[in-house]
Amino acid sequence: MTTFIPNVHIKDGEYTKTIYSMIKEQRYSETIKVLIILLDFYPTSRPCLSLLAHCYFYTQDFIASAQCYEKLVQLCPNENIYKLYHAQSLHQACMYQEAWTICSNIINQSNLEFKVKKLQAAIKYGQEDVVAAKNLVDQCPADDVDTEINLGCLLYKEEQYEQALKKFANALQIVGFKPHLSYNVALCYFKLKEYAASLKHIADIIEQGIREHPELGVGMTTEGIEVRSVGNTLTLHETALTEAFNLKAAIEYQLQNYESAKEALTDMPPRSEEELDAVTLHNQALINMDTKPSEGFEKLQFLLQQNPFPPETFANLLLLYCKYQYYDLAADVLAENVHLTYKYLTPVSIIFIAIHRYL
Numbered sequence: 001m002t003t004f005i006p007n008v009h010i011k012d013g014e015y016t017k018t019i020y021s022m023i024k025e026q027r028y029s030e031t032i033k034v035l036i037i038l039l040d041f042y043p044t045s046r047p048c049l050s051l052l053a054h055c056y057f058y059t060q061d062f063i064a065s066a067q068c069y070e071k072l073v074q075l076c077p078n079e080n081i082y083k084l085y086h087a088q089s090l091h092q093a094c095m096y097q098e099a100w101t102i103c104s105n106i107i108n109q110s111n112l113e114f115k116v117k118k119l120q121a122a123i124k125y126g127q128e129d130v131v132a133a134k135n136l137v138d139q140c141p142a143d144d145v146d147t148e149i150n151l152g153c154l155l156y157k158e159e160q161y162e163q164a165l166k167k168f169a170n171a172l173q174i175v176g177f178k179p180h181l182s183y184n185v186a187l188c189y190f191k192l193k194e195y196a197a198s199l200k201h202i203a204d205i206i207e208q209g210i211r212e213h214p215e216l217g218v219g220m221t222t223e224g225i226e227v228r229s230v231g232n233t234l235t236l237h238e239t240a241l242t243e244a245f246n247l248k249a250a251i252e253y254q255l256q257n258y259e260s261a262k263e264a265l266t267d268m269p270p271r272s273e274e275e276l277d278a279v280t281l282h283n284q285a286l287i288n289m290d291t292k293p294s295e296g297f298e299k300l301q302f303l304l305q306q307n308p309f310p311p312e313t314f315a316n317l318l319l320l321y322c323k324y325q326y327y328d329l330a331a332d333v334l335a336e337n338v339h340l341t342y343k344y345l346t347p348v349s350i351i352f353i354a355i356h357r358y359l
Contacts, residue, residue, distance in 0.1 A: 015038070018034075019031060019034060019035070019051065022034070023051070023054070023055065026058070026233070026235060028055040028058045028059045028233065029059060029231075031051070031055050032052065032055045032056065032059070035048055035051055035052040035055065036052070039052065044075060046072065046075060046076065049068050049071055049072050049075070050068075050072060052068050053065045053068035053069050053072065053085065053089070056068060057089060057092075057234065058233060058234040058235075059231070059232070059233060059234070060092075060232045060233065060234060060237065062089045062090070062092040062093035063089075063093050065085075065089040065092075066086055066089035066090050066093060066095075069082055069083075069085045069086035069089055070086055072086075073086055080106050080107055080109055080112055081112070083102055083103075083105060083106045084103075084106060084112060084115060084116065084119070086102050087099045087100075087102035087103045087106075087119055088119060090102065091119060091122060091123055091126065094126065094307065094308060096123050096126050096127050099119070099123050100120065100123050103116055103119060103120050103123070114140050114141065114144070117136050117137075117139050117140050118136075118140060118146060118150070120136050121133045121136035121137045121140070121150060122150075124136060125150075125153065125154070125157070126308075128157075130154060130157055130158065133150075133154060134154050137150045137151060137154065145171050145174050145175055148167050148170060148171045148174070149167065149168065149171050149181065149184075151167050152164045152165075152166075152167030152168045152171065152184065153184075155167060156184075156187070156188065156191075159191075161188045161191040161192050162188075162192065164184075164188050165185060165188035165189070165192070168181060168184040168185045168188060169185055172185060177204065177208070179205050179208065179209070179238065179239055179240035179241075179244075180238075180240045180243070182201045182204055182205055182240070183201070183202075183205060183240045183243050183244060183247070185201050186198045186199075186200075186201035186202050186205075186244070186247055187247060189201070190247060190250065190251060195251050195254070195255065198247065198251060199248065199251060202244045202247055202248050202251075205239070205240050205241065205244040206218065206241065206244055206245070206248075208239070209239040209240075209241040209244075212239075213235065213239055215230070216230050216235075216236060216239065216241065216269040217230055217269055217270055218241065218267060218268070218269060219267045220270060221266045221267070221270050222263055222266045222267050227270045228270070229270055229271045229272045229275060230269045230270060230271060231271065231275065232271065232275050232277075236269055241268060241269055242268055242269070242277060242279075242280060243279075245264050245265065245267055245268035246264075246265070246268075246279050246280055246283055248264040249261045249262075249264035249265050249283050249287060250283065252264055253283075253286070253287060258287065261287050262287055262288070265280065265283060265284060265287060268280070278303055278306060278308070278309055278310055279310055281299050281302070281303055282299070282300070282303055282309075282310045282312065282313055282316075284296075284299065285297075285299035285300050285303075285316075286316060289320060293320075293324060296320070297317070297320070297321075300313055300316060300317040300320070301317065304317060304333075304337070311344055312344075313344075314333075314337065314340050314344040314345065315344055315345055315346075317333060318330050318333060318334065318345075321333070
């Protein structure tokens with residue numbers, strides 16, 4: 001049998017070699033097409049399902065990855081590693097309760113115990129149950145750098161930014177430069193309004209991303225060159241470039257350097273509109289509101305229907321409705337989302353909106 005797929009030609013006896021070569025070259029989307037065809041012929045193939053789950057995870061299609069791991073668990077019910085990967089995929093898809101249930105069904109094994117604890121802590125963190133997350137982190141080895149990072153995340157969640165910064169900086173000294181860890185440091189500096197220090201770490205992230213991944217096309221959109229989407233690959237995620245450019249845009253916006261803020265958003269690796277993450281969509285809406293208010297409101301309304309959404313979305317949508325004198329729309333959003341009012345609005349914002357509502 002010979003398989004024909006656009007840009008892929010596999011001869012008999014070369015499937016394993018070709019597929020692993022494609023994965024090594026990070027050609028995940030093409031590999032997925034090949035594996036789906038093979039799965040039609042061998043629906044219970046463990047290697048095929050495992051590789052397909054892996055590729056889906058690396059393209060950040062976490063739902064599809066979870067479905068593959070679920071089938072693997074059914075085929076191999078005693079393989080706890082598949083249960084762990086299943087739970088990890090569900091966690092990445094923000095399906096926290098489902099992920100927690102899977103974790104609870106993993107039989108305690110010494111080689112997986114702390115991996116399960118870390119994942120459970122991450123799940124509780126995603127559910128904003130800081131107390132439960134802290135309890136789980138405390139059960140992990142104190143000399144594990146992940147424990148230090150997780151404690152930093154918990155301190156950040158509690159708005160103890162200086163203490164969180166110390167945890168992240170300490171971890172950075174132990175493991176060396178890591179994009180997401182450096183981003184955590186930059187984010188703490190941002191919260192402390194130490195913008196110069198934050199921008200330094202952002203510059204380090206961007207410099208490494210450009211040097212190690214020129215294929216991600218940083219800055220190409222700003223230069224006016226027509227470029228295609230780089231997609232939401234795990235490679236893009238691991239560079240922390242999207243997060244870095246969003247934080248840079250937020251700093252420039254705070255400093256009222258609005259053109260620089262817009263440039264930061266267009267400098268990030270190009271993706272199509274439907275591929276954009278929630279934070280990028282939120283920042284695009286906010287920064288371009290003066291020139292494209294209709295698009296901005298549409299993006300903020302869309303984000304409010306997602307789970308999760310950037311915490312600032314609710315307040316910004318209401319305040320911008322008031323700024324543009326759409327008081328009835330602001331009242332409608334308030335009436336439809338009463339449960340969000342005291343969670344995401346400060347007392348000052350509530351008073352401001354209430355006053356404008358009845359002007």
